[in-house]
Amino acid sequence: MIHSLNRRASMYGALFAMIPKMFMAYQLWFWAGLVMNIISITILYFFWDAIYANATIISGLTREQTLNYVLLAFFFMPLVSNDLLWEFGSNLREGLMIHHLLRPVNFQAMNYAQQLGGLVTRMAFQLPIMLLAMFLFDMQFPADLNTWVAFLLSALLGFTAMFFFSWLMACMAFYTTEIWGLGVLLEGITIFFSGSLVPLAMMPAWLRGIVLSVPFAQALAVPVGLLAGITPVSDAPRIWLIQLGWIISMWILSNLVFRVAVRKITVQGG
Amino acid sequence: MTRYLDLYWLFLIQRLKTLMEYRASFILGAASTISLQAASIAAVWVVMQKVPSLNGWSYNEVLMVYGFVTLTKSINHMFADNLWTIGRVYIRTGGFDRFLVRPIDPLFHLLADRFCQDGVGNFVVGIALVIKTSIDLGIEWTLPKALMLIVATISGGVIFIALNLITAVSSFWVIDSVPVTRLVFDNHLFAQYPLTIYPRAISVLLTWVIPYGFASFYPASYLLGREIGNLAWLSPFIAAFLMFIGYRFWQFGLRYYSGTGS
Numbered sequence: 001m002i003h004s005l006n007r008r009a010s011m012y013g014a015l016f017a018m019i020p021k022m023f024m025a026y027q028l029w030f031w032a033g034l035v036m037n038i039i040s041i042t043i044l045y046f047f048w049d050a051i052y053a054n055a056t057i058i059s060g061l062t063r064e065q066t067l068n069y070v071l072l073a074f075f076f077m078p079l080v081s082n083d084l085l086w087e088f089g090s091n092l093r094e095g096l097m098i099h100h101l102l103r104p105v106n107f108q109a110m111n112y113a114q115q116l117g118g119l120v121t122r123m124a125f126q127l128p129i130m131l132l133a134m135f136l137f138d139m140q141f142p143a144d145l146n147t148w149v150a151f152l153l154s155a156l157l158g159f160t161a162m163f164f165f166s167w168l169m170a171c172m173a174f175y176t177t178e179i180w181g182l183g184v185l186l187e188g189i190t191i192f193f194s195g196s197l198v199p200l201a202m203m204p205a206w207l208r209g210i211v212l213s214v215p216f217a218q219a220l221a222v223p224v225g226l227l228a229g230i231t232p233v234s235d236a237p238r239i240w241l242i243q244l245g246w247i248i249s250m251w252i253l254s255n256l257v258f259r260v261a262v263r264k265i266t267v268q269g270g
Numbered sequence: 271m272t273r274y275l276d277l278y279w280l281f282l283i284q285r286l287k288t289l290m291e292y293r294a295s296f297i298l299g300a301a302s303t304i305s306l307q308a309a310s311i312a313a314v315w316v317v318m319q320k321v322p323s324l325n326g327w328s329y330n331e332v333l334m335v336y337g338f339v340t341l342t343k344s345i346n347h348m349f350a351d352n353l354w355t356i357g358r359v360y361i362r363t364g365g366f367d368r369f370l371v372r373p374i375d376p377l378f379h380l381l382a383d384r385f386c387q388d389g390v391g392n393f394v395v396g397i398a399l400v401i402k403t404s405i406d407l408g409i410e411w412t413l414p415k416a417l418m419l420i421v422a423t424i425s426g427g428v429i430f431i432a433l434n435l436i437t438a439v440s441s442f443w444v445i446d447s448v449p450v451t452r453l454v455f456d457n458h459l460f461a462q463y464p465l466t467i468y469p470r471a472i473s474v475l476l477t478w479v480i481p482y483g484f485a486s487f488y489p490a491s492y493l494l495g496r497e498i499g500n501l502a503w504l505s506p507f508i509a510a511f512l513m514f515i516g517y518r519f520w521q522f523g524l525r526y527y528s529g530t531g532s
Contacts, residue, residue, distance in 0.1 A: 181298025188305025
């Protein structure tokens with residue numbers, strides 16, 4: 001009797017404990033994410049601080065400008081990273097692609113809306129660490145309204161160009177069943193070519209040429225350059241036009257490639 | 271001991287057989303992580319073309335520190351990757367119970383269960399960076415220095431594994447231990463650069479509390495003939511101490527393990 005009562009108590013006790021455990025898991029992720037970001041920006045700060053120990057201006061940039069740029073680039077990383085490749089990969093693996101294509105909405109437009117929603121969400125999650133950086137490392141946002149307008153439009157255009165380019169890359173999922181390696185490879189390329197680690201001005205001319213011949217920087221280095229005050233606002237119209245050119249060319253190319261790739265569809269069960 | 275070595279060998283052969291079934295993804299997995307290292311190294315290269323000294327450290331010297339942390343981290347990645355997945359893959363599914371009824375140590379079983387090929391790329395990059403920079407800097411490979419390379423690689427790897435073990439034990443309570451592990455593990459990023467660029471509190475933290483400094487900065491300093499590098503000879507003792515703590519904590523955690531009911 002007592003024995004069975006004990007057993008029951010421990011069983012229901014375990015069930016009771018499940019919910020706090022699950023709740024704690026989400027909490028833990030939040031705090032871990034915050035600490036991870038603090039570590040990253042601390043390293044960024046002291047790395048650049050040491051670099052500027054013996055120089056006042058590097059490639060025309062002061063210590064404050066560079067620090068502001070790399071910190072802002074860190075926060076606006078969501079502009080350049082979307083998960084289209086993983087999305088395509090999992091859709092194909094689970095055999096859902098065909099359902100999406102049969103729906104009476106434009107498949108690409110649907111994905112764009114979703115990725116835009118994802119961008120807003122991820123930016124919202126960057127807010128706490130953004131405040132910390134302003135407090136700890138004196139990161140500054142411009143007070144000038146024109147700069148903000150120039151930045152926001154350029155960020156939206158760059159994000160859109162990057163979306164179509166990622167669409168192009170995601171089409172590779174039709175040809176391979178293994179996208180993990182591809183995804184990580186693309187991540188490394190994105191981190192460097194978006195200009196998230198080093199201001200473009202510091203790169204040798206030949207390297208900057210390569211970086212600007214692919215669209216990654218359009219979504220990060222270009223808009224953040226405006227926000228950090230490295231690029232003058234008077235350049236904004238020219239920048240918008242270039243970004244528009246990227247959008248149109250990537251839009252055409254991504255649709256052409258998708259049309260060819262979709263015929264290669266291999267359904268791995270599901 | 272020899273029994274466990276033999277067993278590990280058998281586990282490894284089985285694992286490699288599976289991996290070879292998917293040869294393309296094996297190679298992609300092993301190679302892909304290189305692109306992340308390449309991005310960071312390229313950034314350091316660009317900056318140090320402009321400013322040749324990071325707080326008194328040359329480009330090649332910085333790269334050697336980076337190489338060491340990549341190398342020691344890869345040991346953890348190859349041989350102890352299951353400490354990341356224990357919660358999600360083994361405990362949540364109930365698969366962990368399998369280890370408890372087998373006549374071998376459950377921790378050994380967990381680690382031997384999956385050799386992770388994704389670490390191979392980092393291992394190659396790490397060792398190549400250390401060797402390349404030592405040649406460029408004209409470092410003479412004396413016996414103590416060669417010995418240090420081996421001692422530091424193993425000790426550094428064990429430091430990574432032990433810290434991940436200590437934090438992974440939390441999975442017995444919270445199931446998914448990944449965020450807890452990340453809290454500690456991400457501090458190794460500090461050790462990618464010479465610890466002297468940080469304020470004193472951070473270098474003390476990375477030396478005596480979360481001692482990733484012994485997996486990169488101190489052995490690199492030793493090879494570079496910097497005085498502070500002599501501390502690197504402490505690394506095997508620190509590794510052994512952490513592993514001891516980790517194993518005791520693991521045994522303590524096991525007593526609380528009750529399964530998830532799946």
